Amino acid sequence: MEVSVNLELKTLNIRQDITFYNNSNDTLDNIVLNDWNNAFSDKNTPLAKRFSDEFYRGFHLAKASDRGNTTILNLTDSNLMAFEWERTEKNPDFIIVRLNQKLLPNEKVNLHLTYIAKIPNDKFTHFGFDPNGMKLKNWFLSPARYENHAFVKNNNFNLDDIANASSDYDIEIKIPNQYSITTDLNSISKNLTNPDYSIYSFSGKSRTDFSLFIEKQNNFRSYDTGSIEILTDLKNKKTDEFQKAIIISRVVSFAENLIGKYPHEKIMVSQTDYDRNPFYGLNQLPSFISPFSDDFVFEITFLKTYLSTYLKNSLKLDPRKDNWIYDGIQIYAMMEYIQEHHPNQKMLGRLSNMKLFKSYHITSLTFNEQYSYYYMLMARKNLDQPLGDPKNTLIKFNEQIASKYRAGLSLSYLDDYLNHDIVPKSVQQFFLLNKYEQTNRSDFETILTKNSTKNIDWFFKTIIDSRDIIDYKFSDVSRTKDSVSFSIKNKTGIYAPIPVYGLKKNKVVFKEWIEPEKADTVYHFDRKNADKIVLNYDNEVPEFNQRNNWKSLKSLVVTNRPIKFNFAKDLEDPFYNQILYIPTLTYNYYDGFTPGIRLHNKTILDKPFNFDINPAYSLKAATLSGSSAFSWSQYYRNSTLYNVRYSFSQNYYHYAPDATYLRLNPMVQFRIREENFRDNRKQLFLIRQVIVNREESAYITDNSKPNYSVFNVRYMNTKTELVDHFNLMTDVQFSSQFSKVSGEIEYRRLFENNRKLNLRFYVGTFLSNKTNSDYFSFGLDRPTDYLFDYNLLGRSESSGLFSQQYVIAEGGFKSEIAPRYANQWMTTLNASYALWNWVEVYGDVGFLKNKHLKADFAYDSGIRLNLVPDYFELYFPVYSNNGWEISQNKYTEKVRFVITFAPKTLLTLFTRKWF
DSSP states (O other), X not given: OEEEEETTTTEEEEEEEEEEEOXXXXXXXXXXXXXXXXXXXXXXXXXXXXXXXXTOOHHHHSOGGXXXXXXXXXXXXXXXXXXXXXXXXXXXXXEEEEEEEEEOTTOEEEEEEEEEEEOOBTTTTSOEEXXXXXXXXXXXXXXXXXXXXXXXXXXXXSSSOOOBOOEEEEEEEEXXXXXXXXXXXXXEEEEOOSSSEXXXXXXXXXXXXXXXXXXXXXXXEEEEOSSOEEEEOOOOTTSOHHHHHHHHHHHHHHHHHHTOOOSSSEEEEOHHHHHHSOOOSGGGSOGXXXXXXXXXXXXXXXXXXXXXXXXXXXXXXXXXXXXXHHHHHHHHHHHHHXXXXXXXXXXXXXXXXXXGGTTOGGGGOXXXXXXXXXXXXXXXXXXXXXXXXXXXXXXXXXXXXXXXHHHHHHHHHHHHHHOSSHHHXXXXXXXXXXXXXXXXXXXXXXXXXXXXXXXXXXXXXXXXTOOOOBOEEEEEXXXXXXXXXXXXXXXXXXXXXXXXXXXXTTEEEEEEEEOOOSTTOEEEEEOTTXXXXXXXXXXXXXXXXXXXXXXXXSSOOSOSSOEXXXXXXXXXXXXXXXXXXXXXXXEETTTEEEEEEEEEOOOSSOOSEEEEEXXXXXXXXXXXXXXXXXXXXXXXXXXXXXXXXXXXXXXEEEEETTEEEEEEEEEEEEEEEOSSTTOXXXXXXXEEEEEEEEOOOTTXXXXXXXXXXXXXXXXXXXXXXXXXXXXXXXXXXXXXXXXXXXXXXXXEEEOTTSOEEEEEEEEEEEEXXXXXXXXXXXXXXXXXXXXXXSOOTTTTOSSSGGGGBOOXXXXXXXXXXXXXXXXXXXXXXXXXXXXXXXXXXXXXXXXXXXXXXXXXXXXXXXXXEEEETTTEEEEEEEEETXXXXXXXXXXXXXXXXXXXXXXXXXXXXXXXXXX
């Protein structure tokens, strides 16, 4: 390639010659060239849709000048005859070149290309242009990997898994003299004869990719370890250069001894690569509260990024299809490194030594034990995916954290089970094989199987290719002074070896691996004075539930797991029944500020049974109040109906200044998801009985009965992403006083011009209505909330600030228009359209019908400040049935607001991109 860099236009002008060797046994009539830079060309590419799925707004709201594209000017053969080539709208990130004549095995063809690569802003993926220059990756046209009689045609999904063919590179690049260039290719020459620009020459052999950084201020430092040159710009000002050199040398030596010698002369360990996939944990906290030393933070940062780049530049796998091998070797190596150099390092670092945290289970975990908990976080949510699945099919949390960690844990598990250094030996052999040929998963499996002294077919079938869970427990335990006998219950029917430990005063006195293939097998071991036996004590096996893994061998045991109280939150402790407590503070207009104490068992990992009891005291009403909830979840791992949740909740607060309500809510929820876990569509069936007992109030004169019970069935179907949001809800209610049915459709669309349209259609009708008040009627501008579903700050207020709280429900109007309620039927349409950013215009139209009266037509309009959709919004009425509201008296009392304080609800704004 000959490349001329234009920093002002953010473009690369490229002349490129490709000599393509057909080293397959197939005759080719086309060649596929990866063009991942063109994935940034518009808002409809696969990459743009991926951003939308993950709720990343930056790309869709960006200016056209911030996006990238590739403009091909010329594509010819050696005789200057033009090739036909194709790039489709569906696949804009690779091109198919039609050869002018068939390419036989062992023949070659020359391609000559001229094109312009417009580089995107680095804010999308961390690679691209920034004020300091350009950070370049996947910016040029490159032949795609060829295997199984076809080219690998992968779209760019921002996963850093381009499947290029192994190639030799020779590059000349021209840049302005005020800029420097850093790359992991080998430097050939440097021409500085021109006062305006310099020409650099680089080469690389047998590579699938490389990085190129063009900067005004060169941030890279070079470290020569003797075997390899390290170029790094990792940020850590508090670790001195001498200590960095020691750490780098130690990591390089470790990787070479465990995995193999790096096949190239230089390697880049960049802050950009680390920022794309950091080490998720407490070391990401600001330095002034970091529980780890600055040297250790630099070490773990360098280790993770170095190993990632090391493997990507060495292994010639398909990095999308065989991603688990990259992740497995990387995390396995990290675990081995920590075990060798920091065996006493804790997950919480220095915090583990503070007396304040001594009672927490999380403080006792070693640094390596955290990997299991990150994986289990997803397994307990029934969101884990098979390790062998392609990288692009994984949800983001699995792709970046859970599956990555489980892959490393799985290799560590296999290594411990085989107990003969077979895994590191196999890794070294596989690494060496990649030096000479393109490889795939079967090569790695063949090497592992050949080196193993035991049958490990179960490892690939269960651990790699399925999401089957492992869960064992003891049964029929008996003991004598010198021996212990037991059998094992396999709770899931999935075979996997598991270790049994004998402990005396929490110290290991024996460890044995067992292979429980038969349910009735009885195992006998020398007791060695053990006072308890534990399955999977060191968590070698990625087991679903460790709370049933141990038995006491003492003669008198009151309970297998005593109760332990902890403040706020903790990880699940398999040896205790945990009760967590935390102060709470809620508010409504009638109770005022309501302090309380919350007692619950919700640890960081989900569990089947949860209780949450929150007694409180209403300062304004000077009475006791509070809430409680009990739930049981059943997960179905091989069904689209993936969760059934049974619950019973209770709330006791004031609904008026002089009256309380007690709400009881037994409920069953059925949750349904798509077979593709990345699909954002979710369905929910909800069946419940809402029982409400209210004290009578002198302030409420609606003639409604104070006590009632409503049977409710609801169905919701939601598919949401950044560009499109769709929600369908149907609702049926029956009580002794009425029965009604309603439906709601909501649709949002973010257009290419960054304008947003919101539409909501609602229709509801009574099947029967024996009530003599509007308490159960459809509300035009605000529901009465007789089911007590909404967090209304002043639910009985008809004037004042709290009456202005808006809930997007039923009629959905923002202005108070008479009649406000309908006791027969209602249908409305709510719409809003973005004028600029979060400033929108809204309009509502609808009909409502009351008994013995003609249907009324209602409309309103105004300005909506959509600051945080569904969480914080303001509505300013302008014109409605009431006339020009903006010019009427007491206008401020007409303004409506949406506000959400619930932390759990707000948290979904940040977690939705991960799950």
